[in-house]
Structure formats: structure tokens, C-alpha cells
Amino acid sequence: MNPVGVIEGTIAPLPRAQVDTDQIMPQQFLKRIERTGFGEFLFYDWARDAEGEMDPGFVLNRVEYLAAKVLVAGPDFGTGSSREHAPWGIADWGFEAVIAPSFGDIFRSNCYKIGLLAIELPTDAVDRLLSLGAADPSAVVTIDLDAQSVIAAQVEETFSIDPFAKYMLANGLDEIGVTMLEEESIAAYEAARPSFKPAVSNS
């Protein structure tokens, strides 16, 4: 995973609340066994009209937003299904951060695991970013993970992030590798685990 530092880029505004992960990555694209290539399916049904043709009005289909690095959306973004295919799609499309007033817990965690920043800001700050992105597709927002800041025209906010998640993101660390250093503790826990605890036997 690449370390996350400063993200500087334009905004794709998606002023919708309660965007569940089914909308971000519909179920028909979950059949693939690869981890890459999900970007083209991002918001699949919203990106198309009733006839299945690309809807030129949808934000991600508009040429002025094609280079956006920061997706900004309404509250409760990424609720519902645990599918990591949703953040895979967002990252594969080219986004490096998502900003919303609130996120689904599993979605936020999934984002961190793949080096995608999920940033919670107060609703009024998110609304200003949404307006900014809609009014000026070339407006730049700067996100500094180390300073925990989001800066754009008329927006100067700090955000909170779990220190451990920040450390892992900032250093691009492989969490499994870090956990494997705890081998002794894991083995000790296993040795003391009572025999009545669940175990699968194929009988």
C-alpha cells in the first residue's frame, strides 16, 4: 500500500444522503474474483439512464470532473453491505479521498485498509465543499493527513482520525505483517483458550 500524505485535487460533488454500498457497487459486479478493475462499474445504475445509456448529466460522466481526486457526499455514506468492492471501485476510478458528514463503519474501515482516506467533516463544511465543487469543477481542495486538515476556498477544517489508522496510512504499512509480529501473544491466547469454545470438525 502506498503511503498517504498530502492529497491535492478537484472535487466531484455527489449531494445525496444515505448512499449505500449497493449504489456504489451493484451486486452484479461482485462476481469477479479480482481486486482490480472495479472503477468502470462505480455508481453503475446512477451513471446510466432508464435505457441503460450513459447519462451525461451524472457527475462522474461529466468531462470537467474526470480528473477529480476527492469525492464529496451527504451523510451516512457507505452504509449497508460490507462489500470492499465499493471502496475498490472508488479508488480504481481515481479518487484518493471521500468526504462526508458520516460513514458506514465497515465502509470507513475498508477504505483505510486500501489507503483511501474517508474523512468526516461537519455537515455545513461538507455542504460548502459540495457547493464549491458544483460551482467550480476546477476548485482545488488540499487534504493533509499529517496535519489532519482540509483546505479549500471558504473551507478550512480539521478532521479527526484514529491515531493507529493514521499511522498505518501515513506509512503505507501492511497490517497483516504488523500483526504477525504479535505471534507470541496470539500463540499464548490460543494455548489458554478453553476446549468448549467453537471449533469446526468435518464429521
Add this chain to the structure above:
Amino acid sequence: MKHTLFDKIWSDHIVRGNGEDPDLLFVDLHLLHEVTSPQAFEGLRISDRSVRRPDLTLATADHGTPTINRALGITDPLSRKQVETLMTNCEAAGITAFGPDDPRNGIVHVIGPEQGLTHPGATIVCGDSHTSTHGAFGALAFGIGTSEVEHVLATQTIRQKKPKSMAVTVDGELPTGVTAKDLVLGIIAQIGVGGGAGHVIEYRGEAVANLTMEERMTVCNMSIEAGARAGLIAPDETTYEYIRGRPHAPKGADWDRAVEYWSSLQTDPDAAFDTEISIDAGALSPCVSWGTNPAQTVPITDVVPSPDDFKDPHLRDAAQRALEYMDLEPGTPMTEITIDRVFIGSCTNARIDDLRAAAAIVDGRKVGSAVSAIVVPGSSLVRQEAEAEGLDKIFISSGFEWREPGCSMCLAMNDDVLSPGERCASTSNRNFEGRQGAGSRTHLVSPQMAAAAAVAGHFVDVREWTT
């Protein structure tokens, strides 16, 4: 120091913690299915890592499995490849896997309890948000992403910051005709899709204690629809009786030690929760969702709401969008909404009691001429039990199709898909846009309400049929 049930399970599983960073928790049971695991196994291969505890891991094929003509295999090449990949990965790692032809196959959240693997006080994870179902047993059970699946496969642990605790206390008794599904829909309608975010819910109170295990599973299953990390219910005699004698239940002296431990898993009197919610069970009615998230739900006696009923501008916009998507007019009585399809199934409502309840409604009646209805049992064993009781004959003679088990039309990854614009009374857990197929319109209801709607061709207050 007073502790909640959640506190006790959490502290019993800390492998390594310093009180500041996320704790490293031991995972007692890791459940796998074909959709969210292939990339995790691939990650292990790339890093030359192995599965640490295949004996604490169980897999099933459920999301993409067909519910008809099972003998022909899976015709969709992508779904077939996904299931084959699951079976190959599990075989190579020594993980028990219930493939489509295994007599124990079924929905991942149905088979864990069915096999006696879901224990009170256990930590259970799965790459599936409805893992919260297992909380019905007083387990700490939650959904994880594929990166975390890989982490658990490699280390049998998961790193988690401890969520906050929420008590949802349900006093009184559920009225006749009001089910566990109506209870949980009522809770979600009250607290919203983000109401439980960052929390683990403990459901408590008289009405919860009186629920059967299957009803408790229905309630805990939908905790995620309120945004909660997990939902759980303290174990009691009802729990122990359900587990006793199942294939993976503790045996002999282990059983006694297990029950002794399980009995300690109660929230201490006066333990504090971060958030507390109260619900009056007696005030609940059968519920129907009208919108595109589970909080957009009203009692069957109500009407389709207007966006103006919502003060919060984001909720008002969401309601407006939902009404357009669902093609509903504000003020329409819920009982006047006609349906095209009925789906009785899913990890929320496809266990034997759910099928019995639905069969009791349709027995001697016929599915409406304009309605197409299917029953998809939660597992092969549920299907077998239902057939032994003759439930299949009741469903078939009333006009339902009787299918093989799987997730099926809950998320439409197999061939059980609604056409654009079709409206479905569904016992599943999500009414999101496109959930049951692009353009599909889903109304969440209990099995009884779905069965009655199948017969009437529109939603009805099932209490008028049962009293």
C-alpha cells in the same frame, strides 16, 4: 466496575491491547462465502502466507447459488467460477466448506447456528454485514471487509477500536400479529440508518427475553440496517436449549463448563451504556417499508409519507428521491399498494419458524393471479425439515414456488432477479435501489405480511386475518 455483556466478551478476547490503539482481538469463528473471500485468499498467496486456523473457519456457497435446477450446476460462468474458487481455496487450506451439493449447505448466517457453532460469548466475523445475526446468541459478531478477511485468515485475530455501547430496551409484550421483524423495523424507523453507527447494540427488556432464538436472530440480523457494528442479546435458557445437541455444540464436561461461562455473560445491574433507547413493544404494528432504506418504514395502518414530513433537508431529499424511485404518491394508504412479486427468504427470515408462519397464512388460500411468489429456505436442512412437516405442499398448492436454499432474491446475485419497475413484498433486509435487480422496488415485511400480500395482491394488515 460494572460491565456490559459487550464489555465482557470484548475483554475476554483481547490478545494484545494498550488501552489506546485498537485492540487485537482473537476470532473464535470465521465464516466464509464465495463473494468476499477470493481476493483474500489471493492476497495470502501473493504474500506467501497460510491460513492459521482452518479449524476455526467454515465456508458455504450461498450468494450466487441457483435455487432451481440445482442438479445442472451453476450456469452463470462468473458465479460458477466464484464457487469453484471458494471450494478450491478451502480444500487447499483444509477449511470445511459446504458446497452447493452438501446437505448442510445454506445461507452463512443460517448454518452457523444450525450447526451449533454460534456460541454465547464467541467472537464471530464474516465478510458479510449480516454477521450481526449471530449476536442473537450473545456472541459478538460483525461484518468485515475482504482485507480484514485476509487478516483473519492469516492471524485469526482482528484489530478493532472498541465501539460504544447502546442499550435498546423493549418493554411490554409484542401484540398478536406483530413479529420480531416488525420490532426491528420499528427500532430502525425510530433511530435511523445511522442511529447505531459506532455502537454495539444490546437488545434488552421483557419483549426481547420472550423472543425465540429464531426471532432473536431476525432482530440482531438487521442491527446493521441501523448502522450498528453489531447487535446482541444476553444468553439464557432459551439460548442453551437451542444449542444443546447440535453437531458442534459442546459435549459432556465441556457442555457444563460452557454453560457456566455463558451464564456469566450478563450485563451487570447498573452497568452504564453510552446510549440508551426505549421502545414500547405494545405500541408496535406490522410494518412495511415504503422507501429505499430500511428506516423508511411505516405501520401498515399508515400512509405513504410526504417529503415535507421530514425536517432535516438531507432526509427530505432522500425521501423525495425514494418516492420517485418507488413510484409512490404521498398519502396513499399502505394497504392500497399492489405488488407483482413475493420473496420469502434471506438470512433475516428463512428459518423454519418463518416458513411455518408464512405457511399458516397461505394454507387453504391462493396466491393472487397477478403475483409471482417464491419461498427460498435458509438452508438445505431447513428445507428438509419444512418438507417433513408438509410445508412445501402448502406453499406449492397455494401457488408459491418451492426453491433450493441460498441468498437468492435478497440481493439478486443469482437468477432470482426482479425486472425493472417490479414491486416485491420481501422478507429480506434491504430495500435499497436496485437491490433485487436494476429498477426493482422492494418493500420489507415479515413472513406473515409477505404471505398475506401474496394472496391479496396488495399489502394487508395481517392482524385482520389471524384474529
